[in-house]
Structures are given as C-alpha cells and as structure tokens.
Amino acid sequence: MDTCFRSRFCILILLTCLLISGFTFVGAQNRRPKNVQVAIRAKWSGTPLLLEAGSVPFSSYCPYLVYDSLLWNSYLLAFDYFELLSKESKNLFWEFIDDWLLVGKTDDDSHSAKDCLVKILKHGSSLLSEQLASLFEFSLTLRSASPRLVLYRQLAEESLSSFPLSDDSYSHNASGVDDSEAVVTKKLDPLLVGVNPKSPRGKCCWVDVGEELFFEVAELQSWLQGPNEVNGDFFQQPELYDFDHIHFDSNIASPVAILYGALGTECFREFHVTLVQAAKEGKVKYVVRPVLPSGCEGEVGQCGAVGARDSLNLGGYGVELALKNMEYKAMDDSTVKKGVTLEDPRTEDLSQEVRGFIFSKILERKPDLTSEIMAFRDYLLSSTISDTLDVWELKDLGHQTAQRIVQASDPLQSMQEINQNFPSVVSSLSRMKLNDSVKDEIIANQRMIPPGKSLMALNGALINIEDIDLYLLIDLVHQELSLADQFSKLKLPRSTIRKLLSTMTPPESDTFRVDFRSDHVHYLNNLEEDAMYRRWRSNINDILMPVFPGQLRYIRKNLFHAVYVLDPATSIDMITSFYENSFPMRFGVILYSTQFIKKIEQSGGELHSSEHGGELEDDKSSLIIRLFIYIKENHGIRSAFQFLSNINRLRTESADSTDEALEMHYIEGAFVETLLPKAKSPPQEILLKLEKEQSFKELSQESSLFVFKLGVSKLQCCLLMNGLVFDSSEDALINAMNDELPRIQEQVYYGQINSHTNVLDKFLSENGVSRYNPQIIAGGKVKPRFVSLASPVLGGESVLNEINYLHSPGTVDDVKPVTHLLAVDVTSRKGIKLLREAIRYLIQGSKNARVGVLFTAGQDANLSNILLVKTFEITAASYSHKKKVLEFLDQVCSFYERNYILRSPAAAESTQSFINKVYELAEANELLSKTFKSSLSEAYNLKLIEHLNKGGVSDLVSGSMFISVSNSHIDINMLNCNFIQVAQYLYRQFGIASGVNAVITNGRVCLISPITSLDAGVFLGDDLHLLESVEFNHRIKHIVEIVEEVSWHGIDPDMLTSKYVSDIIMLISSSMATRDRSAESARFEILNAQYSAVILNNENSSIHIDAVVDPLSPSGQKLSSLLRVLAKYVHPSMRIVLNPMVS
Known part of the structure; x- marks a missing residue:
C-alpha cells in the first residue's frame, strides 16, 4: 500500500512539474492565466533569404516581458549578413561576396531555412573571430539590418x-x-x-x-x-x-x-x-x-x-505587459479567514483557481488522470499553507529574493523568473530562512548606494538604464568586441586588452587658456600696486565671503585679467569706462593691424620686413600702434589709452560719423590733443618725425605677428579672461568674471591660491596653450573627427607600413606616443607650407611626437614634384638619425617653393637645377650626396625626363599605372611615388579628397583649408604642438602607461623596436578614439560581493559587466533579460551586486 501511495505521489509530482512549465500561476483569488504571446509585424514585406540571415529565437518565453516571435520561414539570410559584415569592415562585405560566388550556387544540401543559415554562417564565421561570429549570429536574429x-x-x-x-x-x-x-x-x-x-x-x-x-x-x-x-x-x-x-x-x-x-x-x-x-x-x-x-x-x-x-x-522589441497592478489585493485579515478549507462550498467549483491551477482545464486535457488530479487538488485544499501574505511577512522579502537568486544554479535565469513571475513565487520566497550574512552585506552596501538604486556599466563605462535597449546594448558590445579583436591581432596579451578596454578616458578639459604672457600686453592698471586701490582689503579669503546677488568683491589682488585683443581702429571706450568706475579687474590690450596680418597670411605666416616697408604707410592701424607705444614710453600708459579714446571720440563727433573708415586726420588730431599739455616740443613735429623715420615699426609688426601666432586674429576683437576666450561685449565680460569666480574660490578654499600667488601665471602654467585653434581645442564649434588606423594596417594596407618617420634631433630611438601623418599636395603652396611647418616643429623639439608624410599630387604634377618626393623619401629612410637632416629638408623645401611653386611653369627652374641643389645642400649639411646621385640621376635619365615632360606624369595621375619607356625599361614602381595609391587610401580611409591637405594625429583628422577659402588660415608648427598636447593628455597618455607594462610573448625581440611600439600606440589610440560611450564611471569595487552578488568569471572574455540591480523593480525586470541574453551569446564576466529595497 505504501509503495502504491508513493508511486501515485510521484506521478502527482511529475504532473505538477509538467503543469508548471505550461501555465503561470499567481497568488490572488479569481485569477486568469497571463500567458501572452506578442508578435510585431513590420510594415514592409519579407526580404529575401539570401539578403538577410536569421537564427533561433534568442530568449525563452516569459509572461511579462515578451520578445517577438521569429519564424524560420521569414528569415532573410545573406544580405543582412552582408550589412553586418560591412559594419565590421568594409572589405569583409566584398570578401563574403567573392566567397559566396564560389560556393553559394550549390544549394543541393540546403533543404530548409535553417540549412541555409548554417551554410551562410559557416562562410561568414571564417572571416570573424569566435566571439564576433556569435554576436553577428545573434544580430541576425534581431533583424537589425x-x-x-x-x-x-x-x-x-x-x-x-x-x-x-x-x-x-x-x-x-x-x-x-x-x-x-x-x-x-x-x-x-x-x-x-x-x-x-x-x-x-x-x-x-x-x-x-x-x-x-x-x-x-x-x-x-x-x-x-x-x-x-x-x-x-x-x-x-x-x-x-x-x-x-x-x-x-x-x-x-x-x-x-x-x-x-x-x-x-x-x-x-x-x-x-x-x-x-x-x-x-x-x-x-x-x-x-x-x-x-x-x-x-x-x-x-x-x-x-x-x-x-x-x-x-x-525580433528584439520588448513588450512589457502592464498587468502587475491586477496581481495583488490588500485585505483586512481580521475579517478574512486564512486559507480555503475542504468545507468551503467554493471547492466544488472546478473552474475556481486553487494554488495557481484551474483543474477544470487540467481534467479536459488529461481525463485519464482524473483520480490523481483530484487527489492533488484535495491535497492543495487541505494544505495549511496559504497564498495570502501578512504584512510582517514582507519585511525581509527583498533580502530573501537576493538570497534565492545568489544560491540558484543559474542566477540570471532565477532573477528573470522571479521579477517577471513574482506573484507565483512570493509565498515561497517569504517562507525562506534568511541568512544573516546576506542581509548584513546588503545593509553595508546600502550605506554607499541608495536602496533600490540600479546601475550598469560595460567595461567600466556607465550605461543609462532608462534609455538602454537590446539593439543599443548589442551595438555597444559589438564595439568592444571589435576593438578586442583588433588588439589581439596586434599580439597584445589578453590581460592588456581587458585593461585597455576598461580604462576610462580622462575628462576632456573645456578650460583651455591661451597663454598670452608677453611684452606686447599693455596693462592699464594694477590692483596690487596702483594708489587708487590702496584702501581695498588685501585678504584674499574675502572672496569666500557671501555677498548680495550682483555685488562685487573689492580685493586688492589681480585675480581677474581682462585682456582685449583688438585692432586699435576699434573703440576701447568700454575698457576706460570700467576702469574709471573702479571695476575690480585688471585691464589690458594687445594691439594688431588687420591689414598687416593679412600680409602675414599671404606670406605663409612669416614676417618679411623688406616686403612690407612701403605698405605700412597706408596702414593706419600700424601707425596707431607705433604712436601708442611712443606715448606709453614717454608719457605713461594712461596717456596712451587716452590717445586711443581720443581717436574714437573725434571720429564719433565728426560730421562724417556715418562713415566707418578711419581718416588720417583723426589720428593726427588725437595725437596732438593727447600730447599738447605734456610735450616739450610741438606734437606736430613729433608726429612728422615718427611718420618719416618709421620709429617703433618693428615693435608694431611684432605685436601683430604675436596676435597672428596666438590664433585669435580671426576673432576680430576678443576678450581673454585669464586666458579663456570670450567675445568683447560688456555682457561677455561680466559672464566671464562670473564663470571664473568659482574656480578661483575653489582653489582659495583648498589653499592652492594665497596672497602671494600670481593667479595668471598659475592658470596659464597649468592649462595654457600657445595657440588658439577652434578646430583643435574641444571648446570650438568643430567636433573632432576620428578614424581608426588599425583596420587598414591589419588588413594588409601597405601605405602606412612603408612610411619612414622624421624625429626631433636625438630622439630617433625613443618611443613616440604621438604620430602626425601629413597629407601633403606637393603641387600646392599650402601643402609645401604645411610640410615646412612640420619640419620646423620638429626642429623646435618634441620628445613625444614623430611626423610621417603621405604625398599626393594634382593633375598638373610634373617631374619636379616627383623629385621632391623622392628626395624626401631617401632622406627619411637613410638619414633620419643625422643631426642636420631637418635643416636639409627645410632648405630643400624652401628652394622648391621659391623656384617651382611660386613661379609660373614657364619661369620655373629646370629639374636638373633641383637635382644639383639637392647635392649641394646635402654636402652642406653633412649628408652623403652619393645616395642622392645614385637614386635621382639613374632613375631620371634624359629619355624618362622627355617622356614625363610630354605627359607621362599626367597619364600617371589620371589613372595609368605604368609608364611606357621602351629604352629605359623603367616602370612606375621604380619611382616609388604612387600618388594614385596614396590618394585612394586617403579618400577611402579618411574621406580626404584629392588636393586637400590634412593632418592626421593618432586618427584625429584636421583638414587644412585652401588659401582660396573664406576661412583659410595658416596651420603652424604651434598648431602641431597644440594637437600633440591635447591628444597626448586626453587620449594617449593612459594608453602609453598600459603598453609600457606589456610583457610581449610570441614576438621576435628584434621586432620590438621603438618604431614598433610607437606604431602599436598609434593604432590602439586611434581605434579607442572612435569608441562612442559614456565618459561616466562608478567605483563598483567598493561594494561587497561575497554573499549578495552574482559573479560570473570568464578570463577569456573581453567584456566585463558591472551592475547594481534591485531584482524586484522595473529596471531589474529589464536588466535581467538583457543580462541573460549577453550571458548566452557573448559569455562576458559579470559582477552583479543585488540591491533590493528595504521593506
């Protein structure tokens, strides 16, 4: 009898398991099954199977978060796979097409959509790493393409x-x-x-x-x-x-x-x-x-x-069913009997739900098990256990849920089942005995993070849980896996790869300050020394005292330096007005001539006094600067400012005030009026003397050149507030002061600024840059554009691999974290100017940077262009370690610019003159001319010259890959100057069109506007210094620190040269710069994770997930499904700290 009873009981248990897998049961009275399947149908018809690939549905069924069903006969295979492959690499798209054309026509073994999927994945997976192939298979399921x-x-x-x-x-x-x-x-x-x-x-x-x-x-x-x-x-x-x-x-x-x-x-x-x-x-x-x-x-x-x-x-669109508000009922337990007994008349109604089962439906499906089913029903009815929960039973429900999840064999599945089927498991959760260790750890963690708070980070970068969805998450994961795949091909150890992917980029500073410290700054006042400020308080801590809104702090300390950069032909009345009203700020000006700066730009950023001597006579701004300097030196700075004010006053009072042009008699009248009460000799005589003798001419020119090199001349009139750039309006001055005030207060509070600190020197020394260029500085309107250099190199692209780099003297054997690649059009003046600026940049000295050049040529290329490129390549390959190599190249480029760029083709020197000049300069700079003679003379014999002069180079540039020289038997490869290949690479990889000059710094692309452009500007060596500083401090420095610690394995020690390591840093930094992810992070490691966390370790994975999750919250419901999907297809390492609400 006992054996029979046990047998029947086992049958009931098995039946219970079967029923649980098919039904959802909840703990409220008069409930209905909530099993809902949802399919979202697209508004477009099915795309062909060969255009898109599919896979089995990625998630198991759950009743509250439903992912749309995907049918095998609606999958569209290969073209979707094409799109996904092209997302990984442009070349993979074409490689897959070529592969499929060879084998794709044999469909005899493909009898179903699944067979086709297996076939296409087999060919596509051969082009990808294992993790990427798994992710792409899942992406096909989502129909993302x-x-x-x-x-x-x-x-x-x-x-x-x-x-x-x-x-x-x-x-x-x-x-x-x-x-x-x-x-x-x-x-x-x-x-x-x-x-x-x-x-x-x-x-x-x-x-x-x-x-x-x-x-x-x-x-x-x-x-x-x-x-x-x-x-x-x-x-x-x-x-x-x-x-x-x-x-x-x-x-x-x-x-x-x-x-x-x-x-x-x-x-x-x-x-x-x-x-x-x-x-x-x-x-x-x-x-x-x-x-x-x-x-x-x-x-x-x-x-x-x-x-x-x-x-x-x-597939992949989550549909959250809003049914939770119908699952619970609050009842007064003083009037309601606990449980349902066998004597209750409701027990005869088989349609009533008992403990989650509707037995009328079960009997319809299993009539042969009627006796066993009814016995099981009687057991449930007679049970003293009830679904109704008392309030005190909810006290530790969050902690009990965390314990259930942590102790489960599959924690992610358990978390998903609990938070999506909570009513059916709440009773068993409330009866679980709670481990004090779990509760204590959760309480300890909640001292550092609010209860119920949910966070998630992918490789250290926080993800917005409110905005995240499956598609966005897969894109982020694909981005990380793609980088890991590139780094592994660079022979980096897996530990280093994980460290690189987990490192956070330092926050980009938006407070770049232009270092304008120079003798060309003319200060009107000095709060620390002038007598008019003697009664002000000198205690700098007063800046921390509260004041009424709009009230100024009058402290005898130069905290705010308002320096205006302006053409003296404009008004300065605002400066003198603030000064006269004792505004607590130090005012100054830097003067420049707009006309003279245009001449500097036309001459390529260089100052040639002999060329502009005669032109200064018509330059009224330069004359004002000279007169201003004279008055300052002889009568004081306030008289000099008064002279500028008098000019604007006379122009305003004139009957012709509607005419904005500055007349000479305004300048002369203002000068006489300013000096008349003070000069010992007649001001008219002094003025005539100054005009004729061109006194102070050099100081005037140097002031304009200084403004040009600062890069602010394009801003017309601007304000430098402690080096920060603003426009010159009155509101901008007040806003600039208010913006700077909190920074000064913070440093005063922490003792970083005291009464003896030179505030201007401190700020400019910490964050000062020598040149303002909105194309480079993050605060500019132009958003930086980055391109990965790793893909073409790893794909066998030969253009970058063949570059020989130039270095500053004495640093050839040092690792260079920063790499400047110049795209130079040798047929343009702008290109040669860029090349010369890069050479001078290296001459000035740079310990962290190297320069490589990619030469292109326009349709009007000739033999002299090829000779220059050939000379440059020979020098970089053979003499980069020589002391005077940079001076040699600068002299060659200078000779080439004067004789072949600035002159018309008819007046240009012969190519033989260029070759002879190269020999001469090589000997003068202690370089062996034999190498140049053997490479230039032999390659460019007279017959080849004749052919090229007749159009050979033109044919080359227009698309011909070989030059037919029957007697010399020389093809284009001997020239080692394939302009077409470089132009194709620049356009395909960086989007740089033919004839456009550019600077590519570790993947950051900066296009140089042509001289004919309205926004044309000269790209100087100071701009390269600025690029080096910005990129190294923000995107490269932390990568260098990681690469320096790498223990290289499987690499020939002879290959581990400074060039090899520099290339690795260049490729890694360019790839990581293209990453689009949050800059915010959180310190998950401070949270305890011994008893209340789910930890899944996978040392072979490049993806690490950190999360803090409340499993009984909407965000927990959302994250549980996403995390389970990742665990299934990506196999990341995870550290999930459970953070339930305190009941």
Whole structure:
C-alpha cells in the first residue's frame, strides 16, 4: 500500500512539474492565466533569404516581458549578413561576396531555412573571430539590418523611375510567379512600405550610371570602352550615401556605377565580375545595393527564395505587459479567514483557481488522470499553507529574493523568473530562512548606494538604464568586441586588452587658456600696486565671503585679467569706462593691424620686413600702434589709452560719423590733443618725425605677428579672461568674471591660491596653450573627427607600413606616443607650407611626437614634384638619425617653393637645377650626396625626363599605372611615388579628397583649408604642438602607461623596436578614439560581493559587466533579460551586486 501511495505521489509530482512549465500561476483569488504571446509585424514585406540571415529565437518565453516571435520561414539570410559584415569592415562585405560566388550556387544540401543559415554562417564565421561570429549570429536574429535593405528597395525604385520603361515591360516575370499576390498584399495592408520593385524587362539586375540603365552585361561593357569622363555637362551622376558599399579598388575620380541585384543570381555574378575588373582599371567607382526584384525569387537558389514572400516579424522589441497592478489585493485579515478549507462550498467549483491551477482545464486535457488530479487538488485544499501574505511577512522579502537568486544554479535565469513571475513565487520566497550574512552585506552596501538604486556599466563605462535597449546594448558590445579583436591581432596579451578596454578616458578639459604672457600686453592698471586701490582689503579669503546677488568683491589682488585683443581702429571706450568706475579687474590690450596680418597670411605666416616697408604707410592701424607705444614710453600708459579714446571720440563727433573708415586726420588730431599739455616740443613735429623715420615699426609688426601666432586674429576683437576666450561685449565680460569666480574660490578654499600667488601665471602654467585653434581645442564649434588606423594596417594596407618617420634631433630611438601623418599636395603652396611647418616643429623639439608624410599630387604634377618626393623619401629612410637632416629638408623645401611653386611653369627652374641643389645642400649639411646621385640621376635619365615632360606624369595621375619607356625599361614602381595609391587610401580611409591637405594625429583628422577659402588660415608648427598636447593628455597618455607594462610573448625581440611600439600606440589610440560611450564611471569595487552578488568569471572574455540591480523593480525586470541574453551569446564576466529595497 505504501509503495502504491508513493508511486501515485510521484506521478502527482511529475504532473505538477509538467503543469508548471505550461501555465503561470499567481497568488490572488479569481485569477486568469497571463500567458501572452506578442508578435510585431513590420510594415514592409519579407526580404529575401539570401539578403538577410536569421537564427533561433534568442530568449525563452516569459509572461511579462515578451520578445517577438521569429519564424524560420521569414528569415532573410545573406544580405543582412552582408550589412553586418560591412559594419565590421568594409572589405569583409566584398570578401563574403567573392566567397559566396564560389560556393553559394550549390544549394543541393540546403533543404530548409535553417540549412541555409548554417551554410551562410559557416562562410561568414571564417572571416570573424569566435566571439564576433556569435554576436553577428545573434544580430541576425534581431533583424537589425532589415530596415537598410528596405532603404535599398526604395533607392532601386527611384533608379527605375528615373528612366521609365513601357508598361508591358513590367509584365515579364523571371520566374513565372504571379505578381497579383503583391497587388493583393498592398490592398490588404495599406501601411505596407518597402515592397520589392518589380522585375524590369524580366531582368533581376541592372546597373545605374546616371545617364542610363544597363540590363545586359554587353551594354555595360560597351559603355566602359567609351570615354566616360566625369563632367557635369554630360550627365548627373547617381548620388552616393555613407551606407553605400564602394569597392575598395574603385577610383575616386571615376564615374559611378551602381549595381542593383541579389547575390545568388547569375546576372549579379556577371555584372560583379565585369565591374570589379573595371574598378581595378580605374574606369568606374563600383557600388553595390542589394535588391531582389519581385519575380526573381526563383533565380537565387533555395536559400535566396526562402522568406521572400512572407511577412517579416521583428525580433528584439520588448513588450512589457502592464498587468502587475491586477496581481495583488490588500485585505483586512481580521475579517478574512486564512486559507480555503475542504468545507468551503467554493471547492466544488472546478473552474475556481486553487494554488495557481484551474483543474477544470487540467481534467479536459488529461481525463485519464482524473483520480490523481483530484487527489492533488484535495491535497492543495487541505494544505495549511496559504497564498495570502501578512504584512510582517514582507519585511525581509527583498533580502530573501537576493538570497534565492545568489544560491540558484543559474542566477540570471532565477532573477528573470522571479521579477517577471513574482506573484507565483512570493509565498515561497517569504517562507525562506534568511541568512544573516546576506542581509548584513546588503545593509553595508546600502550605506554607499541608495536602496533600490540600479546601475550598469560595460567595461567600466556607465550605461543609462532608462534609455538602454537590446539593439543599443548589442551595438555597444559589438564595439568592444571589435576593438578586442583588433588588439589581439596586434599580439597584445589578453590581460592588456581587458585593461585597455576598461580604462576610462580622462575628462576632456573645456578650460583651455591661451597663454598670452608677453611684452606686447599693455596693462592699464594694477590692483596690487596702483594708489587708487590702496584702501581695498588685501585678504584674499574675502572672496569666500557671501555677498548680495550682483555685488562685487573689492580685493586688492589681480585675480581677474581682462585682456582685449583688438585692432586699435576699434573703440576701447568700454575698457576706460570700467576702469574709471573702479571695476575690480585688471585691464589690458594687445594691439594688431588687420591689414598687416593679412600680409602675414599671404606670406605663409612669416614676417618679411623688406616686403612690407612701403605698405605700412597706408596702414593706419600700424601707425596707431607705433604712436601708442611712443606715448606709453614717454608719457605713461594712461596717456596712451587716452590717445586711443581720443581717436574714437573725434571720429564719433565728426560730421562724417556715418562713415566707418578711419581718416588720417583723426589720428593726427588725437595725437596732438593727447600730447599738447605734456610735450616739450610741438606734437606736430613729433608726429612728422615718427611718420618719416618709421620709429617703433618693428615693435608694431611684432605685436601683430604675436596676435597672428596666438590664433585669435580671426576673432576680430576678443576678450581673454585669464586666458579663456570670450567675445568683447560688456555682457561677455561680466559672464566671464562670473564663470571664473568659482574656480578661483575653489582653489582659495583648498589653499592652492594665497596672497602671494600670481593667479595668471598659475592658470596659464597649468592649462595654457600657445595657440588658439577652434578646430583643435574641444571648446570650438568643430567636433573632432576620428578614424581608426588599425583596420587598414591589419588588413594588409601597405601605405602606412612603408612610411619612414622624421624625429626631433636625438630622439630617433625613443618611443613616440604621438604620430602626425601629413597629407601633403606637393603641387600646392599650402601643402609645401604645411610640410615646412612640420619640419620646423620638429626642429623646435618634441620628445613625444614623430611626423610621417603621405604625398599626393594634382593633375598638373610634373617631374619636379616627383623629385621632391623622392628626395624626401631617401632622406627619411637613410638619414633620419643625422643631426642636420631637418635643416636639409627645410632648405630643400624652401628652394622648391621659391623656384617651382611660386613661379609660373614657364619661369620655373629646370629639374636638373633641383637635382644639383639637392647635392649641394646635402654636402652642406653633412649628408652623403652619393645616395642622392645614385637614386635621382639613374632613375631620371634624359629619355624618362622627355617622356614625363610630354605627359607621362599626367597619364600617371589620371589613372595609368605604368609608364611606357621602351629604352629605359623603367616602370612606375621604380619611382616609388604612387600618388594614385596614396590618394585612394586617403579618400577611402579618411574621406580626404584629392588636393586637400590634412593632418592626421593618432586618427584625429584636421583638414587644412585652401588659401582660396573664406576661412583659410595658416596651420603652424604651434598648431602641431597644440594637437600633440591635447591628444597626448586626453587620449594617449593612459594608453602609453598600459603598453609600457606589456610583457610581449610570441614576438621576435628584434621586432620590438621603438618604431614598433610607437606604431602599436598609434593604432590602439586611434581605434579607442572612435569608441562612442559614456565618459561616466562608478567605483563598483567598493561594494561587497561575497554573499549578495552574482559573479560570473570568464578570463577569456573581453567584456566585463558591472551592475547594481534591485531584482524586484522595473529596471531589474529589464536588466535581467538583457543580462541573460549577453550571458548566452557573448559569455562576458559579470559582477552583479543585488540591491533590493528595504521593506
């Protein structure tokens, strides 16, 4: 009997487990099952299987957070995989196409969508690392690239509509499929968007070149053989977008050819082969937009047809069912009997729910187990355990929940089940015996973080839990895995990779101060020494005392230095007004001549006194500066300021005050009026003497040159408040003072500024920069643009690998964290000027930086350009360690600029003169001229010169890869000057067009405006110093500290040179600069995690998740699903500290 009873009881237990897996039970009376399945259907029709890849649903079913169901027959494989691969690397897109063209046509072993998925993943995974392949497989499940495929459909429709075909041409069908289905679909669902375009002329592929469409390969080949120059007069080229796939061999200056079609069709293969060959020959810029026209499903094989006619169910959109407010009822337990007994008449109603079970439904499904089911029901009814909870039973419910999760075999699954099915488990949770260690640790942690607070960080960077969703999280994880994959290919140890990914970039300072300390600053007052401020208090701690709003603090200390940079032709009445009203601020001016600065810019940033001597006679601003300096030296600074005020007063009082031009008689009258009461000799005689003798001319020019080098001349008139740049208005002065006040108060409070501190020197020494350039300083309007240098190098790109770098004297063997890559157009004056500034920058000295040059040339390139490049390459490769190598290069560039850039081609020196000059300068700078003679003379013999002068170089630049010199047998490789290759690399990698000069500092791209541009400016060596300082302190320094500690394994010790380590730092810093993530972090390590935390260790993972979670909160409900998804597909290491609310 006992055996039978035990057998029956076991059956009941098994039955209970089966029922729990199929039903959701909750602890309230009169409940209904909450099992809800939700599918979100896209407003566009299914995209072909060969265009998009799918996978099994990523999450198990849960009743309160439902992810949309994904059906196998709606998956769209390869093209979505293309899009995802192109997101990882542009070249992977083309590699996958080539791979699929070789093996993709054999679909005999693909009998289902799942078979196709396995087949495509097999080929795609061979291009990716293991973790990236797993993440990409999951991304396919989310259908994240499907909207882009719909965009391609719309572009395909626009392409066809640009060249309307006859109506009957659309009646053809490549596979015999009735097109009426699409029409019916449109009628049934008017909101449907992105429907596949109809097959034009029964063709599945076509090429759009702007002037016409080609549906046959023969037509395209005929067009390619003709003269297809890019000229706006002939036709409008198709517009390209950032998301377009441009073949890496395409010529940037060639006509655009866009292939619309689907991989897997025969026409796609034929067009692709033709266009790839044309791109390699420089004939077209080849672009692919994957589209499968309606009616072509039968042309792409088994994998391409699956899903083409099915509606698309979107995956990954979380649907939170708002049912929790119906799950609980508060009752007065003094009037309600606890539990339900067998004598209760409600027990006869089998439709009533008992302990989460509706037995009428169970009996319908399992009639053969009626006796066992009823016995189980009687057991539940007779149980003394009730679902009704008393208030005191909720006291430690949060702590008990944390304990249940931590002790579970699968903590993440347990957390998801609890917070998404809480009513069904609340009774068992409340009965759990609480471990005091768990409770004590949670309470201790909550002294450092508020109870119920939830936080999450990915590799140290905080994530906004309110805004995070699955798509955004996957993008962040992909970003980290991609960086880890790049770093592993650089042979970095895994521990170093994790350290790099977890390090936080120092906060970027927005308080760059222009170091204007110079003798060219003319101060009007000095609060510490002038008699008019003698009665003010000198205690600097008074700045900490509270005052009424708007009240000023009158302290006899130079705390605020308001220096105006202005052309003296403008008004300074505001400065004198503030001064006369005893404003507690030190005022000063730096004067410059706008006209003279324009001359400096035209001369390339250099001051040539002989060239501008005669022009100064018409420069009224320069004359005012000279007179101002004379009055200051002979009669004091206040008289000099009075002279400036008199000029503006006379101009204002004049009857011709509407004319803004400054007349000479205003200057003369102001000078006479200022000196008349003080001068011993007549002011008129002094003025005539100063005008004729050009006295103080050098000081005037140096003042303007100083402003030019500061970089603030483009701002017209500006205010430097302790070095911070503001505009010159009165409101700006007050705002600048209010902005600076808290910084000074903070340092006074902490004792960093006292009565003996020179505030200006302290600020400028700490944060001062020698030049203001809004393109470089973060406070500017231009947002920095970064490009990773690692991908092309790891992909075998040879341009960067062949660069020989220049260094400051005596630092060749030192590691250089900062790398300046210059894109220099040798045919432009701007390019040569940039090159010379970089050389002078190294001459001045830089311990942390090196310079590499990428030479390009315009269509008017000639032999002299090639000779300069060749000379530069020989010098950098063979003589970079020589003491005078930089002086030699600067002299060569100077000679080249004077004789080949500034002169007309007809007046330019002969190429032989350049070669002779190189020999002469090499000997003068202690360099062996033999190397230059052997490399220049032999390579450039007379016959080659004749050929190049007749257009050989022109042919080269326009696309010809070889020069036909029958007698000399010399090809372009001997020149070692492939301008086309460099231009293609710059455009493809950095978006730098031909003829544009640029500076690329560890991946940061700064374009140099041409001289003809309205915002043209000279890029000086000081700008390179500024770039070096900003990038090193903010993005590179912490990387250097990590790389210096690396123990290299598996690398030949002979390879571990300073150049190798410098390259590693350059590649790492450029890649990490492209990372888009929060700059905020939290110190999760201070929280205890011994008893109340979920810790999942994975030393092989590059992803680490830190989280603080309240498992019984909406954020906990959200994070539990996201964390479980990551654990399944990414396998990160996790440290999740549970932080429940205190009941």
